[in-house]
Amino acid sequence: MMSTHRARYLEQILEKAYQEITLSKKEITYLLGLKQGEEMNQVFQMAETLRQRYFGDKIFMYGFVYFSTYCQKDCAFCLYRKSNHSLQRYRKSEAEILEIACSLKESGVHLLDLTMGEDPQYLCRDQEGVDKLCGVIEKVKKIPVYL
Secondary structure (H helix, E strand, O other): OOOHHHHHHHHHHHHHHHOOOOOOHHHHHHHHOOOOHHHHHHHHHHHHHHHHHHHOOOOOOEEEEEEEOOOOOOOOOOOOOOOOOOOOOOEOOHHHHHHHHHHHHHOOOOEEEEEEOOOHHHHOOOHHHHHHHHHHHHHHHOOOOOO
16 A cells, blocks of 8 residues: 555646646655555556547658668677677768668658667768768758658
8 A cells, every 4th residue: 555645646647747747856866766556556557648649549650761880899799799790880871871861751651760780881981971960860860750
Protein backbone atom coordinates (compact mmCIF):
# COMPACT_ATOMS: atom_id res chain seq x y z
CA MET A 1 0.00 0.00 0.00
CA MET A 2 1.31 3.40 -0.96
CA SER A 3 1.76 6.10 1.71
CA THR A 4 -0.43 9.21 1.49
CA HIS A 5 2.63 11.42 0.88
CA ARG A 6 3.90 9.21 -1.95
CA ALA A 7 0.42 8.99 -3.46
CA ARG A 8 0.05 12.79 -3.45
CA TYR A 9 3.51 13.32 -4.90
CA LEU A 10 2.83 10.85 -7.71
CA GLU A 11 -0.54 12.48 -8.37
CA GLN A 12 1.13 15.91 -8.64
CA ILE A 13 3.73 14.62 -11.09
CA LEU A 14 1.12 12.94 -13.27
CA GLU A 15 -1.05 16.07 -13.24
CA LYS A 16 1.94 18.11 -14.42
CA ALA A 17 2.47 15.63 -17.25
CA TYR A 18 -1.22 15.80 -18.15
CA GLN A 19 -1.04 19.60 -18.29
CA GLU A 20 2.12 19.42 -20.42
CA ILE A 21 4.29 21.07 -17.78
CA THR A 22 7.90 19.94 -18.06
CA LEU A 23 8.86 17.55 -15.29
CA SER A 24 11.97 18.23 -13.23
CA LYS A 25 14.91 15.85 -13.15
CA LYS A 26 13.88 14.89 -9.60
CA GLU A 27 10.35 14.04 -10.78
CA ILE A 28 11.58 11.99 -13.72
CA THR A 29 14.01 10.15 -11.46
CA TYR A 30 11.15 9.44 -9.06
CA LEU A 31 9.01 7.97 -11.86
CA LEU A 32 11.88 5.83 -13.12
CA GLY A 33 12.44 4.47 -9.61
CA LEU A 34 8.86 3.29 -9.05
CA LYS A 35 8.49 -0.40 -8.32
CA GLN A 36 5.02 -0.91 -6.81
CA GLY A 37 2.37 -2.23 -9.16
CA GLU A 38 -0.26 0.30 -8.10
CA GLU A 39 2.09 3.22 -8.76
CA MET A 40 3.26 1.79 -12.06
CA ASN A 41 -0.34 1.27 -13.17
CA GLN A 42 -1.06 4.96 -12.57
CA VAL A 43 1.95 5.95 -14.68
CA PHE A 44 0.95 3.54 -17.45
CA GLN A 45 -2.63 4.83 -17.40
CA MET A 46 -1.40 8.42 -17.78
CA ALA A 47 0.94 7.36 -20.59
CA GLU A 48 -2.00 5.72 -22.36
CA THR A 49 -4.13 8.86 -21.88
CA LEU A 50 -1.40 11.05 -23.37
CA ARG A 51 -0.74 8.62 -26.23
CA GLN A 52 -4.42 8.69 -27.12
CA ARG A 53 -4.46 12.50 -26.92
CA TYR A 54 -1.63 12.92 -29.41
CA PHE A 55 -1.68 9.83 -31.61
CA GLY A 56 -5.01 8.06 -31.19
CA ASP A 57 -4.87 4.58 -32.64
CA LYS A 58 -2.58 5.46 -35.55
CA ILE A 59 0.47 3.36 -36.25
CA PHE A 60 3.62 5.18 -37.28
CA MET A 61 6.24 3.48 -39.41
CA TYR A 62 9.92 4.05 -38.70
CA GLY A 63 12.59 3.55 -41.34
CA PHE A 64 16.37 3.68 -41.52
CA VAL A 65 18.58 5.07 -44.27
CA TYR A 66 22.05 3.65 -43.71
CA PHE A 67 24.23 5.93 -45.79
CA SER A 68 27.82 5.36 -44.62
CA THR A 69 29.60 2.47 -42.98
CA TYR A 70 32.87 4.35 -42.58
CA CYS A 71 33.77 5.13 -38.97
CA GLN A 72 36.73 6.62 -37.16
CA LYS A 73 35.78 5.02 -33.81
CA ASP A 74 36.44 1.48 -32.61
CA CYS A 75 33.43 0.71 -30.39
CA ALA A 76 33.50 -3.03 -29.62
CA PHE A 77 29.72 -3.45 -29.97
CA CYS A 78 29.39 -1.75 -33.36
CA LEU A 79 29.49 -3.44 -36.75
CA TYR A 80 30.84 -0.21 -38.32
CA ARG A 81 33.87 -0.06 -35.98
CA LYS A 82 37.14 0.96 -37.57
CA SER A 83 38.85 -2.38 -36.83
CA ASN A 84 36.16 -4.47 -38.56
CA HIS A 85 38.04 -5.27 -41.75
CA SER A 86 35.49 -7.86 -42.93
CA LEU A 87 32.83 -5.19 -43.47
CA GLN A 88 32.36 -3.99 -47.03
CA ARG A 89 32.37 -0.19 -46.58
CA TYR A 90 30.16 2.16 -48.54
CA ARG A 91 29.21 5.81 -48.58
CA LYS A 92 26.00 6.69 -50.43
CA SER A 93 25.80 9.82 -52.54
CA GLU A 94 23.35 12.59 -51.75
CA ALA A 95 21.20 11.47 -54.70
CA GLU A 96 21.11 7.88 -53.37
CA ILE A 97 20.18 9.07 -49.86
CA LEU A 98 17.34 11.21 -51.22
CA GLU A 99 16.11 8.41 -53.49
CA ILE A 100 15.95 5.96 -50.58
CA ALA A 101 14.29 8.54 -48.31
CA CYS A 102 11.65 9.34 -50.97
CA SER A 103 10.99 5.67 -51.55
CA LEU A 104 10.53 5.02 -47.83
CA LYS A 105 8.22 7.98 -47.37
CA GLU A 106 6.17 7.01 -50.45
CA SER A 107 5.78 3.51 -48.98
CA GLY A 108 4.17 4.94 -45.85
CA VAL A 109 7.13 5.42 -43.52
CA HIS A 110 6.53 8.45 -41.26
CA LEU A 111 9.85 8.82 -39.48
CA LEU A 112 13.26 8.42 -41.07
CA ASP A 113 16.47 7.75 -39.20
CA LEU A 114 19.55 8.79 -41.18
CA THR A 115 22.25 6.45 -39.89
CA MET A 116 25.99 6.28 -40.40
CA GLY A 117 29.17 5.51 -38.57
CA GLU A 118 31.23 8.47 -37.39
CA ASP A 119 32.35 9.05 -40.92
CA PRO A 120 35.37 11.39 -41.05
CA GLN A 121 34.21 12.71 -44.42
CA TYR A 122 31.16 14.23 -42.74
CA LEU A 123 32.39 14.92 -39.23
CA CYS A 124 36.11 15.65 -39.04
CA ARG A 125 37.73 17.06 -42.09
CA ASP A 126 36.37 20.58 -42.01
CA GLN A 127 33.23 22.67 -41.95
CA GLU A 128 32.54 21.61 -45.53
CA GLY A 129 31.81 18.03 -44.43
CA VAL A 130 29.47 19.16 -41.66
CA ASP A 131 27.73 21.54 -44.07
CA LYS A 132 27.32 18.69 -46.56
CA LEU A 133 25.70 16.49 -43.89
CA CYS A 134 23.39 19.31 -42.76
CA GLY A 135 22.42 19.95 -46.38
CA VAL A 136 21.40 16.32 -46.88
CA ILE A 137 19.37 16.40 -43.66
CA GLU A 138 17.56 19.59 -44.73
CA LYS A 139 16.68 18.06 -48.11
CA VAL A 140 15.36 14.87 -46.50
CA LYS A 141 13.24 16.93 -44.08
CA LYS A 142 11.54 18.64 -47.07
CA ILE A 143 10.31 15.35 -48.55
CA PRO A 144 6.54 15.26 -47.98
CA VAL A 145 5.13 12.66 -45.60
CA TYR A 146 2.04 10.78 -46.77
CA LEU A 147 -0.49 10.05 -44.03
